[in-house]
Amino acid sequence: MARDVVTAAILVIGDEILSGRTRDVNVGYIADYLTRMGIDVREARMIPDVEGEIVDALDAVRERYDYVFTTGGIGPTHDDITADSVARAFGVAISVNDEAVAMLKERYGGDTELNEARLRMARIPHGASLVRNKVSSAPGFRIGNVFVMAGVPKIMQAMLDEIAPTLEGGRPLRSRTVAVDLKEGDVAGPLRAVQERFPETMIGSYPFFEDTGRFGTRIVVRARDEALLEEAEAAVKAMADDLAGAGDAA
Amino acid sequence: MARDVVTAAILVIGDEILSGRTRDVNVGYIADYLTRMGIDVREARMIPDVEGEIVDALDAVRERYDYVFTTGGIGPTHDDITADSVARAFGVAISVNDEAVAMLKERYGGDTELNEARLRMARIPHGASLVRNKVSSAPGFRIGNVFVMAGVPKIMQAMLDEIAPTLEGGRPLRSRTVAVDLKEGDVAGPLRAVQERFPETMIGSYPFFEDTGRFGTRIVVRARDEALLEEAEAAVKAMADDLAGAGDAA
Numbered sequence: 444m445a446r447d448v449v450t451a452a453i454l455v456i457g458d459e460i461l462s463g464r465t466r467d468v469n470v471g472y473i474a475d476y477l478t479r480m481g482i483d484v485r486e487a488r489m490i491p492d493v494e495g496e497i498v499d500a501l502d503a504v505r506e507r508y509d510y511v512f513t514t515g516g517i518g519p520t521h522d523d524i525t526a527d528s529v530a531r532a533f534g535v536a537i538s539v540n541d542e543a544v545a546m547l548k549e550r551y552g553g554d555t556e557l558n559e560a561r562l563r564m565a566r567i568p569h570g571a572s573l574v575r576n577k578v579s580s581a582p583g584f585r586i587g588n589v590f591v592m593a594g595v596p597k598i599m600q601a602m603l604d605e606i607a608p609t610l611e612g613g614r615p616l617r618s619r620t621v622a623v624d625l626k627e628g629d630v631a632g633p634l635r636a637v638q639e640r641f642p643e644t645m646i647g648s649y650p651f652f653e654d655t656g657r658f659g660t661r662i663v664v665r666a667r668d669e670a671l672l673e674e675a676e677a678a679v680k681a682m683a684d685d686l687a688g689a690g691d692a693a
Numbered sequence: 694m695a696r697d698v699v700t701a702a703i704l705v706i707g708d709e710i711l712s713g714r715t716r717d718v719n720v721g722y723i724a725d726y727l728t729r730m731g732i733d734v735r736e737a738r739m740i741p742d743v744e745g746e747i748v749d750a751l752d753a754v755r756e757r758y759d760y761v762f763t764t765g766g767i768g769p770t771h772d773d774i775t776a777d778s779v780a781r782a783f784g785v786a787i788s789v790n791d792e793a794v795a796m797l798k799e800r801y802g803g804d805t806e807l808n809e810a811r812l813r814m815a816r817i818p819h820g821a822s823l824v825r826n827k828v829s830s831a832p833g834f835r836i837g838n839v840f841v842m843a844g845v846p847k848i849m850q851a852m853l854d855e856i857a858p859t860l861e862g863g864r865p866l867r868s869r870t871v872a873v874d875l876k877e878g879d880v881a882g883p884l885r886a887v888q889e890r891f892p893e894t895m896i897g898s899y900p901f902f903e904d905t906g907r908f909g910t911r912i913v914v915r916a917r918d919e920a921l922l923e924e925a926e927a928a929v930k931a932m933a934d935d936l937a938g939a940g941d942a943a
Contacts, residue, residue: 458897461734462868463725464913465899466718470739475713484711486746487739489720492897496736519878520898521885551878560881595900618712628769628801631810635771647708647742648770649715650845663714 447667449613451477452504453487456497456515456525457594460489468596469514476603481612482510492516497528505532505589510610512603515594517583519560525591526584530568533586540567543582550580576601585609614667619676622651623683624659633682634662641675643668697917699863701727702754703737706747706765706775707844710739718846719764726853731862732760742766747778755782755839760860762853765844767833769810775841776834780818783836790817793832800830826851835859864917869926872901873933874909883932884912891925893918 453473459465467489474484485508490496497516505511516525530537543565544557551557564581567573574583574590578601583592585606592602623630627650638646644666652658662679666672703723709715717739724734735758740746747766755761766775780787793815794807801807814831817823824833824840828851833842835856842852873880877900888896894916902908912929916922 458895458915459899459913460720461724461737462728462866462915463721463723463734464868466721468716470710471713471716473713474711478712484713485741487711489737491735518898518900519881521881521888522895522897555876555878558878558882560885561878563881564878595902597902616712618714626805628805628808628811628814631769631771631813632808635810638771645708645772647772648768649709650768652845652847663709665712 446611447614449482449510449611450485450508451482451510451512452485452508454497454500454504454511454513455487455489455594456492456513457489458491458522460515461491469594469599472596472600473512473514473603476607477512478616480607480610481615482610483613483616492522492524494524494528494531497525498532501529501532501589505587509588511589513589513591514599517564517581517591517593519563523563526566526568529571529586529589529591533568533570533589535569535586537566537568539565540573542573543567546573546575546580546582574602574605576605616665616667617669617672618663618665619672621662621664621676621679621683622659623662623686624657625683625686626650626658627660629686630660630662630683633686634679637675637678637682640678641666641671643671644675646675646679696861697864699732699760699861700735700758701732701760701762702735702758704747704750704754704761704763705737705739705844706742706763707739708741708772710765711741719844719849722846722850723762723764723853726857727762728866730857730860731865732860733863733866742772742774744774744778744781747775748782751779751782751839755837759838761839763839763841764849767814767831767841767843769813773813776816776818779836779839779841783818783820783839785819785836787816787818789815790823792823793817796823796825796830796832824852824855826855866915866917867919867922868913868915869922871912871914871926871929871933872909873912873936874907875933875936876900876908877910879936880910880912880933883936884929887925887928887932890928891916891921893921894925896925896929 571584571586583602647663649661821834821836842849897913899911
C-alpha cells in the first residue's frame with residue numbers, strides 16, 4: 444500500500460560551495476522536483492570533500508529518511524571522493540565496474556583517451572546499481588536508499604529524470620498561495636487564529652518586496668487533503684478581506 | 694594570539710527552502726563573506742520550522758565550530774520559532790526585551806501599530822545581545838557563539854555587516870584560479886601529482902561549459918601561506934602548459 448508520507452534528505456558535497464565560490468542551485472531544483480512527486484525533503488546539508496564528513500553525514504541521514512540524494516564529487520580528479528566515501532559508509536568494497544566502463548567507452552576511446560583518471564569515474568561500490576544520464580557518459584549510482592549524482596546541474600538533472608520513475612512518491616503535499624497587500628505584522632495575529640483552526644495544515648507567511656515598491660505578504664497553506672486545503676485557503680482569504688476592509692474603513 | 698583557523702557553520706531555517714518554493718541565496722552570500730574574513734565555513738544545513746529539529750541542529754554544530762550563523766524564522770508570525778528554539782537549545786528563558794521594544798518603537802507606533810504579533814519580534818533569549826541592522830527595526834541577536842539573523846536577504850546582509858567587526862577572523866585561506874581549455878579527465882592525472890607535491894594546499898577542479906561552446910576546467914588552489922600558494926599555482930600553470938604543448942604536438 445502506498446504511504447502518505449515519504450521523506451528525503453539532500454547532501455551537497457563540495458568545498459567550492461562552502462567557500463562561496465560556487466553558488467549551489469541543486470538543492471532548490473531537487474527540493475522542487477521531489478515535492479511535486481510527493482516526497483518531503485526534510486533537510487539538506489552542504490559538506491566538504493572530506494571522507495569522514497561525508498561518511499558521518501550519510502550515516503546521520505540514511506537511516507532517518509526514506510531516500511538520500513547526494514550531488515558532487517564523482518568526477519575524475521583526486522578531490523572526487525564521494526564514491527569511495529559512500530562505499531565506506533555502507534561497509535562495502537569499491538572497484539572499477541564493467542558496466543560503467545562500457546558506458547564510458549561509448550564516448551571515450553576515440554579522440555579522447557579513456558585514461559586512468561577517467562576510469563576513476565567507473566569506480567562503483569559493490570552492490571550498487573548504475574544511474575545513466577543523457578548528458579554525460581559517466582554514471583551515478585544507487586546503493587540502498589542513497590542516490591549518488593553529479594554536481595554539474597545539467598548532469599544532475601538528467602540523472603534525477605532517470606531516478607524519478609524508480610521512486611515511490613507519497614501523497615503530494617499540495618499548496619495554495621494567497622498574496623496580500625498587507626504587512627506581515629498586521630496579518631500575523633489573525634493568521635495564527637487560522638492556523639489554530641486548521642491544525643492539520645501548515646501555514647507559512649513570507650514578506651515580499653517588489654522592485655516596483657509594492658510589498659506585502661505571501662501566505663502559503665499546505666496540506667495533503669484537497670478539501671481541507673480549500674477550506675483553509677478560503678479562511679485565509681476571508682481573513683485577508685476582513686483586514687483589507689478594516690484598513691479601508693480606517 | 695590570533696588563531697590561524699577559525700570555523701563556522703550556517704543553519705538556514707525555513708520550510709519554504711525545503712519545499713523548493715524559495716531558493717536560498719543566503720548560504721552563498723555568507724560563505725563568501727566569511728571566507729574573505731578568514732573564517733572557514735565547514736558545513737551548512739537547511740532545516741524546517743520545527744523546534745526539535747532546530748535545537749538538534751544547533752546542538753550538533755555550536756560545540757563543534759567557532760561560530761554559528763542562522764537565517765530565518767525571526768518574524769512576527771506563528772511559524773517564526775527560531776528565537777524560542779535557540780533559547781531552548783541554550784537552556785535559558787526568553788521574554789520580551791526592553792531594548793528590542795525600543796528599537797521597534799522607533800519605527801512602529803505611528804501609522805503602523807506595534808501590536809502583539811510585532812512585539813513577538815522583541816522576544817529575545819536571556820543573556821543574548823541584540824544585533825541591529827540598517828534595513829529593518831527588528832533586531833537579530835547573539836547568544837554564545839550563535840548569531841541569529843533574518844531570512845530576508847537584504848536584512849540578513851545588513852545584520853552581517855553589524856556582526857562582522859565583532860568576529861575574530863583567522864588567517865585567510867587565499868585562492869588562485871587557473872582556467873584551462875582542457876577536459877577535466879585530461880587534467881586529472883597530472884593534477885593529482887601536483888596535489889601530492891603540495892600536500893598543504895587544497896587543489897580543486899571544476900569543469901565549466903560556457904554558452905559560447907567553450908569548455909574547460911577551472912583549477913582552484915587554496916592555501917593560507919602566500920608563498921606556498923604562488924609555488925603551487927606556478928606548478929599548476931606549468932602542468933597546463935605541458936598538457937597544451939602535448940596537445941599541439943599530437
